[in-house]
Amino acid sequence: MPELVVENIKKSFHGTAVLEDINFTVADGEFFTLLGPSGCGKSTTLSCVAGLETPDSGTIRVGDQVFFDGTPRNTVPPEGRNLGLVFQSYALWPHMTIADNLALPLKLRKVTKDEQRRLIDDALTKVDMAHLRDRYPHQLSGGQQQRVALARGIVYSPGVLLLDEPLSNLDAKMRDQARVWLKDLQREVGITTVYVTHDQVEAMSLSDRIAVFMHGRLQQVGTPTEIYETPATPEVAGFIGRCNLLEGRVGSTEGGTVQVKLGETGQHLRVVGACSAGSSATVGLRSERITLTDRADAPHDGAVNVLRARIEQCSYTGARFEYELSIGDLRVHAESPVRHTDGEINLIVRPDDCLLFPAQV
Amino acid sequence: MAIQTSPAPPAPSRTPRAGELGTPQYRRLFGAGREVTIHWLTFLVTAVLVLAPVVPILYQSVRNQPLYAAGGAFTLSNYAHLFTSAGFGSIVLDTLLFAVLTTVFALAIAVPMAILLERTRFPAARLFGQVLRWPIYISPLVLAFGWIVVYGPAGFLTSAVREGFGWVPWNLYSLPGMAFVEAVAQVPIAYLFCANALAASDTSLENAARSVGAGPLRVLRSVVVPMLRPPMLYAGLLIFGTAIETLSIPLILGEPAGITLFSNFLYEQGIDSINPDYGLLGAASTFMLLTTIALVVFQTRLLKHAQRFVSVRGKATRSDLLDIGAWKWLGFAFVGLYVVFGALLPMLALILRAFTSLLTPLVNPFDLLTLDNFRLIFDYAPYTESIVNSITVAFVGAVAVTLFGTVVVLVARRSDFRFARLLETTAQSPHAVPGLIVGIGLFWAFTWMPGGDAVRGTLFALIIAFGIRALPSAYGAISPATMQLGAELDNAARVAGADWWRTVSRIMLRLLVPAMLASFLLIWTQMIREYAPAMFLAGAESQVIGTTAIDLWTQGETGSVAALATLQIAVTAVVAGLAGLLLKGKKHA
Ligand SMILES: Nc1ncnc2c1ncn2[C@@H]1O[C@H](COP(=O)(O)OP(=O)(O)O)[C@@H](O)[C@H]1O
Ligand SMILES: [Mg+2]
Numbered sequence: 001m002p003e004l005v006v007e008n009i010k011k012s013f014h015g016t017a018v019l020e021d022i023n024f025t026v027a028d029g030e031f032f033t034l035l036g037p038s039g040c041g042k043s044t045t046l047s048c049v050a051g052l053e054t055p056d057s058g059t060i061r062v063g064d065q066v067f068f069d070g071t072p073r074n075t076v077p078p079e080g081r082n083l084g085l086v087f088q089s090y091a092l093w094p095h096m097t098i099a100d101n102l103a104l105p106l107k108l109r110k111v112t113k114d115e116q117r118r119l120i121d122d123a124l125t126k127v128d129m130a131h132l133r134d135r136y137p138h139q140l141s142g143g144q145q146q147r148v149a150l151a152r153g154i155v156y157s158p159g160v161l162l163l164d165e166p167l168s169n170l171d172a173k174m175r176d177q178a179r180v181w182l183k184d185l186q187r188e189v190g191i192t193t194v195y196v197t198h199d200q201v202e203a204m205s206l207s208d209r210i211a212v213f214m215h216g217r218l219q220q221v222g223t224p225t226e227i228y229e230t231p232a233t234p235e236v237a238g239f240i241g242r243c244n245l246l247e248g249r250v251g252s253t254e255g256g257t258v259q260v261k262l263g264e265t266g267q268h269l270r271v272v273g274a275c276s277a278g279s280s281a282t283v284g285l286r287s288e289r290i291t292l293t294d295r296a297d298a299p300h301d302g303a304v305n306v307l308r309a310r311i312e313q314c315s316y317t318g319a320r321f322e323y324e325l326s327i328g329d330l331r332v333h334a335e336s337p338v339r340h341t342d343g344e345i346n347l348i349v350r351p352d353d354c355l356l357f358p359a360q361v
Numbered sequence: 362m363a364i365q366t367s368p369a370p371p372a373p374s375r376t377p378r379a380g381e382l383g384t385p386q387y388r389r390l391f392g393a394g395r396e397v398t399i400h401w402l403t404f405l406v407t408a409v410l411v412l413a414p415v416v417p418i419l420y421q422s423v424r425n426q427p428l429y430a431a432g433g434a435f436t437l438s439n440y441a442h443l444f445t446s447a448g449f450g451s452i453v454l455d456t457l458l459f460a461v462l463t464t465v466f467a468l469a470i471a472v473p474m475a476i477l478l479e480r481t482r483f484p485a486a487r488l489f490g491q492v493l494r495w496p497i498y499i500s501p502l503v504l505a506f507g508w509i510v511v512y513g514p515a516g517f518l519t520s521a522v523r524e525g526f527g528w529v530p531w532n533l534y535s536l537p538g539m540a541f542v543e544a545v546a547q548v549p550i551a552y553l554f555c556a557n558a559l560a561a562s563d564t565s566l567e568n569a570a571r572s573v574g575a576g577p578l579r580v581l582r583s584v585v586v587p588m589l590r591p592p593m594l595y596a597g598l599l600i601f602g603t604a605i606e607t608l609s610i611p612l613i614l615g616e617p618a619g620i621t622l623f624s625n626f627l628y629e630q631g632i633d634s635i636n637p638d639y640g641l642l643g644a645a646s647t648f649m650l651l652t653t654i655a656l657v658v659f660q661t662r663l664l665k666h667a668q669r670f671v672s673v674r675g676k677a678t679r680s681d682l683l684d685i686g687a688w689k690w691l692g693f694a695f696v697g698l699y700v701v702f703g704a705l706l707p708m709l710a711l712i713l714r715a716f717t718s719l720l721t722p723l724v725n726p727f728d729l730l731t732l733d734n735f736r737l738i739f740d741y742a743p744y745t746e747s748i749v750n751s752i753t754v755a756f757v758g759a760v761a762v763t764l765f766g767t768v769v770v771l772v773a774r775r776s777d778f779r780f781a782r783l784l785e786t787t788a789q790s791p792h793a794v795p796g797l798i799v800g801i802g803l804f805w806a807f808t809w810m811p812g813g814d815a816v817r818g819t820l821f822a823l824i825i826a827f828g829i830r831a832l833p834s835a836y837g838a839i840s841p842a843t844m845q846l847g848a849e850l851d852n853a854a855r856v857a858g859a860d861w862w863r864t865v866s867r868i869m870l871r872l873l874v875p876a877m878l879a880s881f882l883l884i885w886t887q888m889i890r891e892y893a894p895a896m897f898l899a900g901a902e903s904q905v906i907g908t909t910a911i912d913l914w915t916q917g918e919t920g921s922v923a924a925l926a927t928l929q930i931a932v933t934a935v936v937a938g939l940a941g942l943l944l945k946g947k948k949h950a
Contacts, residue, residue: 052852077394078855079863082384085856091849095871104867105857108385122376156858159380191379 002063003027004049004160004192009058011044018044019055019216026160026194031186033195035203036213037239042196045213046162049194050085051078062159079108084153084191088165090145092137098124098148099133105156123155124148126185143174150182154189161186161193167202179205200240204228212236234282234357242287243355244332250275250358257351262307265328269305269349273356284355290334291348292323305354307347311340385858396861400778403768407787410829414794414802417809418650421643428639429808439640443648446641448621456623459540459611460604464597466544470699471551472593477692479559480585481577481683484693490556492700494549498933499708500890501546502609502907503926506914507707508533508542509613510714510923517710521722534618543610545703547600554596555589577683595663602656606649606795608893613914623649627797632896646798657793708930714923734920738928743901744921747909748928750820754905755888758824758831763880765828766835767873771865774843775851785836792833796893799826804897818900826894831884838883842876843869875944882940886933 004026011019019041026032034042047053049060051067054075060068067076092101099120106116124130127147137145146166153161167175167182183206186193197203203210204224212219212227220232231237234245248260251268258275260283261268275281295308309332313324321339325332325347334347390398417428422440426433443449474493478486496504511518512533523529532538570580611622621629627649630642685692714720717729738744766788772778773785791799803826807813816822846869854864870877892907899908906929913922 047852050852050856052855077860078852079387079858079860080384081856082380082382082858083856085853087849087853089847089849091847091853093850093854093868093872104854104859106382108858108863109382110385111382119376152853152857156382157377157379162856189376 004194005059005061006045006049007059009045009048009055009060011041011048011053011055017216019048022058022218024211024218024221026192029190029192031183031193031195031206031208033197033203033207033210034213035197035200035210035239038198040213041216042198042213043164046085046164046194046196049160050083050162051076051081082156082159084156084158084161086146086149086153086161086163086166088168090137090149090169092145092149092152094137097134097136098129098140101137101148102152102155105152109156111156119155123151126154126188127151127181143170143178146170146178150185154191157191159192161191163193163195165197166195168197168199175202182206204240212239214239231284231355234284237284237355237357242333244285244287244334246283246285246327246330246332247280248283249280250277253277258356260356263328263330265330267307267327269307269354270351271354271356272352273354275356275358280359282357282359284357285332285349286353286355287333287335289349289353290332292334292336292338292340293346293348294340294342295344295346297346303350305347305349305351307349309345309347310343311345314339385860387860387863394860396776399768399862400772400776403772404778404780404784404787406765407769407784407832410825410832411787411790413806414799414826414829415650416802417805418643418646418798418802421639421805422647424643425640428643428805436640439644442638442641443644452621452623452626455536455620456605459536459543459622460601462537462540463543463547463604464601466541467547467551467600468593468597470544470703471548471596472555472589473692474548474696474699475552475555475559475589476581476585477696479556480581481685481689481692483682483689483696489696489700492704493552495708496546496704497549498886498937499546499930500609500907501543501607502613502890502892502910503711503929504546504707505542505610505613506910506919506922506926507711508545510710510720510919511707512538517720517722518706524722534614534620536620539610539614539620540604542614543604543607544600546610547603548699548703550599551593551596554592558589558592559585577685578688580683581685591663595660598656598660598663602653602660605656606653606797608797608896612911624795624797627801628896631801642801646801649795650793650798653795654793657790711923712927712930714920715927716924718920734918734924735928737918737921738924743904744909744913744925746902747904747906748925750823750903751889751906751929752932754820754823754827755885758827758888759881759884761824762828762831762835762884763839763877766832766880767839767870767877768865769832770836770839770843771869774840775848775865775869776861788836789833791829794830796830796891797896799829800894800897803829803894807898817898818903820903822898823895823903823905826898827888827891830891830894831887834883834887835880838880839873839876842873846872878940878944882937882944885936885940889929889933889936 006022006024009019009022010017022045024032034045036042044053048055048068055068057070058068059066059070062081065076066074067081068074092098093104096104102120102123103116106119111119120133121130124133127150129144129147129151132140132144132148137148140148146169150163150166153163167178170178179202195203195206204227207224209221209223210227211221214235219236220227222230227236228240231240237243238245246262246269248262248269251259251261253259253275256274257270257272258277258281259268259270260281262283269283271283307327309325309327311323312326312331315322316339320335320337323334323336323340325334325345327347332347388395421428423435423437424433425436425438474489477483478490478493483489508516510516512531513519514534516533519529519531533542570584571577575583606624608624608628611620611625612628615622615625623645627642627645630645631637710720713726715734716731717726718731718733719729720726738748769784769788773781773788778784794802803822804817807817807822850868850872851864854868855861859867890907892905892911895903895905895908896911899905904912906925910922910925913925
C-alpha cells in the first residue's frame, strides 16, 4: 500500500480556524501518531482523512488516489476511501452481534459467506475475541469492546488504519496491557496506521514517528527520540516529558556554546547551541537531567553548570524525591534519588543536556 | 471521482493485502451519490406537502373568482369584504375572549395540581397524576359530548340540580361554558409542562429556603411558583393557539347558543352556505393562518429558552416533599373534584348514555339499558364504514407518516444535505396550520390541480391531509431519539464502506425502531380523533368517526353519538394497550 499524504490542510468551524497548514506523509506500514493536548485538532485531522469532515483547502491522497483536493468532484466520500477507523467510544453497532459487526463491511464488499467467516475468525483471533463472536456489544467489558472495534477496523484489510484515542476509555492498568498488544498487532498485520492520542507515553512507546500538534498547527514531526532529544519549540519540550523552561538573555558565545543570563537571578548557564548575542532565548532543562548536590560538594572544573537554588518543597514518590526549587524568581522542578534537607542546594547541569530555543521574532 | 474497482476475491486461507478487497460500488444517480437524490426528493415532497394546503388559500384570497374558474383577476376586495362584514369584529373579539378564558381556566386548574402532586405530600399522588393525563387520549369533540350529557341544559346533573334547587348556577352553552370544556381538554398539556419542570428542577433551592426557617407555604410561594413561570408561559401560549383553531367546541356548544367563533365562521362560510364566497373564505383562512403562524413563531422563540422545562424527569425524594398540613385536604378536595366531575363523570356518563335510551336522574339508568344506539350505527352502512375509514386512515397514515417522518429526521439531522435546517423547519411548520385550513386548502388544491378530482373525497386525500397535520408530531417523536445515538455509529458505518442510504437502512432505522413505535402510537391516537380537515375533504364514501358523530349530533341522535364516542375510546384504549405491551416487550428483549 502506498503512503498517505496530507498537504496544506486548512479547516475552520464557523470562522474559527481549527487546522492551519497541516502537512505530513505516512510511509507504508508506518505507525504514525498525532500527539497533542485535547482540543488541538487531532480528531478533526483524522476526520478529514476519513472523509467525515471536509477541509477548507489542501490535498489528501493515498499514493496516486486523490481523496480530496479542494474540488467537490474529486472529493471521495468516506465509503470510497477504504480506510479503517476506530473511535474512542468504540461505536460498535448495538443491535448486531460481534460477528455481525465485523460482517457488515465484508457484506458491503460482497465477500462470499465462507470467506466472510474465515476473515472474521481471523480478525477476532488476532484480538483474542473469537470465543465471544455471538455476544452483543453491551455484554462485553470496555476492554473487550475496544478489541472488537479494532478487529472491525482491520477485518476488511483497509488501506490505512485510523485510531482516535482508542485506549483512553480504559483504566490505567488495562491501558498499559492494551498498548503492548496493540503494538504487536500492528506489527503482525503490518498496516499503515495513524494514531491519535493526547498521552505522550502512549505516543512515545508505540510510534515510529510522531507529529506534535498544538493549537491547530504541526509543531514538529519526528521519531520519538528526535522529539524528545531535540524538540523544535519550547512548547514541544514542555509537552513531552517534564521540562523546565527558563527565560534568559544570551551573553557571550564561544566555540559552539552560548552563555545565557537567567532573568534577574544574576546566574547564568552555558548551553550547547548557537544564538546571536544580546537576543533573548528560552532554555529547556529536563527534570531528570538535573543532578542535585549539597552546597559543599559543588564541582569547580567549569565543565558543567552549577546553579544555586533554594528548596521550596520536597515530596517523596517512592522511587525518588521530587523537588520544587527556586532560582531567584524562577521555578524549577527536579528529581533525585537522594533526600536533601538543606534549604540551599546546587543544580548540576551539563551544557549539552540543555535545550536552547532562540526567541521567535 | 476515483473509486477502485473490486479486484478478484483473494485466494482462500490468506489474509488479503491492505486495500485488496477494494470499496463497495454504489449506483450513482445524476452524476452524484444516490443520497443526493434521496435528500432532494425528501425535501421536495415535504415542501409540496406543506405548501399544498397553504398556496391555494393565499392565492384564492386575492382572486375575484373561484380559483379554478377561468378569467379571475387579482383583487384585495376579499380582505375589505372580510374586515367590513357584519359581525367580523364581534367574532374576533369572542374568539379572543374564548382563547383567553380557556388559557386562564386551564392554567388555574393545572398549575395548583402540578404543585400539589409534584411538590407536596399528597395522598395517591401517582394515581392522580396518571388519571389527569387521560383527556389527552380523548378528543375535545368526545369530551364536549360527555359534558353536554352531564351539564347540558337537559344533562344529568343539570336536571338533578334543577330538581333539587329549582335553579342551575351554570350554562354550558355560553362563552365561559365553552371555554371551561376546552380548558378541561387542555389541562393535561399545562399539567405535563409544569409537572415536568418541577420534577426536573433542583430541590436544593427549596431545601435552602426551608433551612433558613421558611414555612412550607412560604417556600411554595417564593421558590416554587416563580420556577413555574416559564412552563406556564409556554403552555399558556400553546393552549391559546389551540383554542383559536379548535372547531369541536365552537361547533357543538357555540352554534346552538348563537355564538360564532372564527373557526365555525370558516365552517359556515365553507360548508353550511349553499353558495360559498370563495374569496371571502380565502381571506378569512389567510387571516386565521397568519394568526396561528404568528403564535407559533412566538412560541418557538420562547421554546429556545423553555426547552429545559420539558426535560427528563429528575427524581425528588420523598423527604424533599413539602408538608402543607391541613391545607393538604383542601388541595385533595380540589384535585378530587376536578378529576371526578371534570374528567371521569362526563366519560362515564357518555358511556352509560351509549347503552341506554335516556339518561336522567328521574329514572334508574339500568332500567333503560339497550343496544339500540349501536344498532343504529351498525345498521346503516355509511356509519359503519366511517368507523372502518377512521381505523384505516389512522393505521395507514400512522405507518406512512412515521416512515416518512423518520427519513425526514435522518436527512435533517444525519446528513450533509445543504438545506437540512430548512427541511427541519418545513417539516415542523404544519404545526401552525389549523386542521380546518388544511381541509379547505387541500380541497382547493385537488380542485385546482389536473386530475385532482379523482383524489378529492377519497381516503387517500384524508391520509394526506391528516398526515400533513401529523408530520410535526412524528418529527418531534423521532428527532430526540436520533440525538441519543452518537454520530460515531453512522461515521463507523460510512468509513466501513456503507454509503448514506446503507447507513440509514442498516444502522439508523434499526436503532430507531422503539422511537418509531412510539411515533406510530402517538400519530395513531391523533389520527383516530382527527376530523376537522375531513369536514371539507371527505366524500360520501370517506366519512370518519368525527364527521359521522357531528352528522348524528345534528340529527339529534345523542345516544348514537355516545355509542360512536364509546367505540372510539375503546379502539384507542385497545391499541394503546397493545402498543404498551409491545414497547415493554421490546425493552425486555
Ligand atoms: N463540528 C464542530 N463544530 C465546531 N467546532 C468543532 C467541531 N469539531 C471540533 N471543533 C473544535 O475544533 C477544535 C479541535 O477539535 P478536535 O479535533 O476534536 O480536537 P482533539 O481531537 O485534538 O481533542 C476544538 O476546539 C473543537 O471545539
Ligand atoms: Mg479528539
